[in-house]
Amino acid sequence: AQxxxxxxxxxxxxxxxxxxxxxxxxxxxxxxxxxxxQYPNQGLQLLLKYTSAATLVKGxxxxxxxxxxxxxxxxxxxxxxxxSDAAEYFCAVSDLRGAxxxxxxxxxxxxxxx
Amino acid sequence: GAGVSQSPSNKVTxxxxxxxxxxxxxxxxxxxxxxxxxLGQGLEFLIYFQGNSAPDKSGLPSDxxxxxxxxxxxxxxxxxxxxxxxxxxxxCASSLMGSTIQETQYFGPGTRLLVL
Numbered sequence: 001a002q003x004x005x006x007x008x009x010x011x012x013x014x015x016x017x018x019x020x021x022x023x024x025x026x027x028x029x030x031x032x033x034x035x036x037x038q039y040p041n042q043g044l045q046l047l048l049k050y051t052s053a054a055t056l057v058k059g060x061x062x063x064x065x066x067x068x069x070x071x072x073x074x075x076x077x078x079x080x081x082x083x084s085d086a087a088e089y090f091c092a093v094s095d096l097r098g099a100x101x102x103x104x105x106x107x108x109x110x111x112x113x114x
Numbered sequence: 115g116a117g118v119s120q121s122p123s124n125k126v127t128x129x130x131x132x133x134x135x136x137x138x139x140x141x142x143x144x145x146x147x148x149x150x151x152x153l154g155q156g157l158e159f160l161i162y163f164q165g166n167s168a169p170d171k172s173g174l175p176s177d178x179x180x181x182x183x184x185x186x187x188x189x190x191x192x193x194x195x196x197x198x199x200x201x202x203x204x205x206c207a208s209s210l211m212g213s214t215i216q217e218t219q220y221f222g223p224g225t226r227l228l229v230l
Binding site: 036042046101102103104105106 | 118145147149156157158159162170173205207209217218219220221222223224
């Protein structure tokens with residue numbers, strides 16, 4: 001079965017600092033990986049997705065993620081944090097068994113300090 | 115265009131009562147998913163509909179949970195005899211075809227259910 005582990009349930013950075021949110025996956029087949037963001041009292045919004053076309057994936061709001069097969073990782077980064085980036089971030093992998101359902105990590109809450 | 119909508123946005127019910135949660139997917143999307151987001155379990159898949167195919171119910175936690183999708187569009191998730199552990203945010207998502215893994219799932223704002 002596929003699974004996702006997000007290291008750090010809470011991450012706090014200063015405005016303007018580098019954002020790094022960690023995600024490791026477990027999959028017996030080439031995975032499809034996603035990062036979603038959830039703002040307070042809102043649904044999930046797709047930030048970016050990896051579908052094997054390129055290992056470095058650029059998403060919205062200046063975020064990007066790099067797929068590293070040797071490390072089974074898909075960490076999310078942003079060079080310079082903005083106050084509006086404060087939210088909860090979820091890494092997910094597609095479950096290949098039949099339905100295209102997503103298997104999510106536990107989420108990382110990102111706080112931005114002024 | 116309009117996104118995925120869900121109603122009600124909040125629902126408070128008493129233990130033992132039945133509740134119905136509604137999801138309106140994006141127009142033209144044939145695939146529809148229900149997920150549950152709770153403090154203890156994180157985000158979990160519940161059920162998946164794709165066109166006229168039999169739904170994938172593998173994520174439903176008990177037989178108190180059921181869902182239907184009428185006319186290939188609107189979906190209703192029903193929880194019978196609610197329990198306190200059913201308290202969670204129920205998220206609905208839709209995608210265009212559901213036939214390719216790379217598809218993006220678009221999520222609604224969720225229904226926050228509180229069982230007293």
